[in-house]
Amino acid sequence: MKKSILFLSAAALLAVSCQNFKKGDGGLEYNIVKDAGSDKAIAGDFLSVDMTIKSDRNDSLLNSTYDLGLPQIVQIAGDSIPGGYKGDYNSMFRFLGEGDSAVFKLNLDTMAARTGQPKPEFADKFVTFTVKVRKHFKKGQLTDSALYGQLDTYFKGELEGLQKAEAGKITKYVADNKLEPKKTASGLQYVVTEEGKGNKPALGDTVVVNYTGKLTNGTVFDSSIKAEAEKAKLAMDPMRTFEPLRFSLGNQPVIQGWTEGLQLLTKGTKATFIIPSALAYGDRPAGQKIPPYAPLVFEVELVDVIKGQGIAAPAPAPGEIPAN
Known part of the structure; x- marks a missing residue:
């Protein structure tokens, strides 16, 4: 329902x-x-x-x-x-x-x-x-084991229902908003709403991004823009300073849909990402707003791209000799 x-x-x-x-x-x-x-x-x-x-x-x-x-x-x-x-x-x-x-x-x-x-x-x-x-x-x-078994079976059924509904949520969102997105091999869909003129970021570059994230039903769960957060009546942390998010692409963890999607945009571009749960949080809920198997929609603006040094080498495992 x-x-x-x-x-x-x-x-x-x-x-x-x-x-x-x-x-x-x-x-x-x-x-x-x-x-x-x-x-x-x-x-x-x-x-x-x-x-x-x-x-x-x-x-x-x-x-x-x-x-x-x-x-x-x-x-x-x-x-x-x-x-x-x-x-x-x-x-x-x-x-x-x-x-x-x-x-x-x-x-x-x-x-x-x-x-x-x-x-x-x-x-x-x-x-x-x-x-x-x-x-x-x-x-x-009932023993505790039998009772918890009933609960586990019930909840797995609820999760399966969400998983089966995901594709329909994406299709409905695209149709309701009259979008004609491009689709990558991974399942990411995106629409460029305003084309920029700068360079595209590569892994290791620092990106500066304004964003508003929501579910396909329109529920906004986060925004870097204060006016959007207030419009959505999000809980406001008095210590939060609303500003674009800055991170090193590929070095600092973000959802896979962002890592892939931002590399498709030039500096200054505004776009909509429609990200399947496999490229987001999968079968895990995230906070109180994002359910399991939730496709996510992000309105993003790639404000700046700062040339980086590439992907950092992973730290050696204990006892492992680093390569020269």
């Missing part, structure tokens, strides 16, 4: 329930939007959930499983969990079973009082969790 549809579904859950919250223990407020009548989770169980987390300050989105395209696996802890209390994060999921959906407002004043930890700076009084349960894994009489 597409991220946009799922995210709208989460927003709809929040909208229909915002006036119907009940009071629970520890200041927790909740509304069960859908009760599927299934068994509710108990200690030792696991839930696979789709979830968004929002702050009550400017209604800002803190995290979303929909960005990764993967559910979150939540373990239901016992009552004796250190730092736990009635109305905490773990308490929320005990209201839920397979097929259920709900909205919870976690009281930060209670959390601070019960745990002795300061309130987070990103919210005022509440953090809101909008949750839909995909699957309930019941511990019951």
Whole structure:
């Protein structure tokens, strides 16, 4: 299912329930939007959930499983969990079973009082969790090995779904944006939007690059340009100085799609790279925005090319004699 549809579904859950919250223990407020009548989770169980987390300050989105395209696996802890209390994060999921959906407002004043930890700076009084349960894994009489085996099989299936969907995501992005990209033997696709006039970089040269990176669904995950980062409402590190990225091509690690793609551009060129996951992060997620098997789109500008000394020789292995 597409991220946009799922995210709208989460927003709809929040909208229909915002006036119907009940009071629970520890200041927790909740509304069960859908009760599927299934068994509710108990200690030792696991839930696979789709979830968004929002702050009550400017209604800002803190995290979303929909960005990764993967559910979150939540373990239901016992009552004796250190730092736990009635109305905490773990308490929320005990209201839920397979097929259920709900909205919870976690009281930060209670959390601070019960745990002795300061309130987070990103919210005022509440953090809101909008949750839909995909699957309930019941511990019951299962051994830990059997239960974890079920979870492993389930998650591998989710990953296979993302892998199978990748080619379609690239095709759709190209079609939706009416692009006519060139394609290299590795699978990298690129479109030059403004041709430069300088030299092309070679391995070992230092390149200076402005960029904005996003998923094929439009979610921006990083940018070297402050205006673009603000437009995308990215979390802003007050210590970050927004400036072009400078690195030695082939000597300092970047994703393979960049190493290959930048060598195709002349100084001053602006281009769009469409990079398959095999040339990016593969089957690994990267941060909270980039899921496994994610094709990436980069709008890049090759600001400068500085002649280098070539690729540095690898350091000799322990006991190995360097070549003369």
